[in-house]
Amino acid sequence: MAGYSSALVLLVLLVAVAVWxxxxxxxxxxxxxxxxxxxxxxxxxxxPRDRLLLVECDxxxxxxxxxxxGVRLLDRLDAPAPAAVRSPGEVLP
Numbered sequence: 604m605a606g607y608s609s610a611l612v613l614l615v616l617l618v619a620v621a622v623w624x625x626x627x628x629x630x631x632x633x634x635x636x637x638x639x640x641x642x643x644x645x646x647x648x649x650x651p652r653d654r655l656l657l658v659e660c661d662x663x664x665x666x667x668x669x670x671x672x673g674v675r676l677l678d679r680l681d682a683p684a685p686a687a688v689r690s691p692g693e694v695l696p
Contacts, residue, residue: 627695645657653670655677664680 642659642660648656656667658665666678668675
């Protein structure tokens with residue numbers, strides 16, 4: 604009887620490890636693409652339910668708004684953001 608209980612515990616542990624490994628692997632989207640091609644770069648809260656999102660998909664950047672009405676595309680950004688960060692009060696040349 605003790606052999607069955609230890610085998611059952613071993614089986615449960617193996618199933619738990621298999622589920623954990625499957626959960627940790629990268630998700631595959633349609634066509635075998637990894638979900639790593641979609642990244643949220645920045646999020647800025649405008650209110651309790653409204654946000655601006657900067658998203659990158661396949662090397663292209665999109666500015667989105669998210670709110671109660673849903674998600675809307677505001678702009679497609681072709682060039683990446685400049686590396687230099689400006690302070691809010693700084694005047695552009």
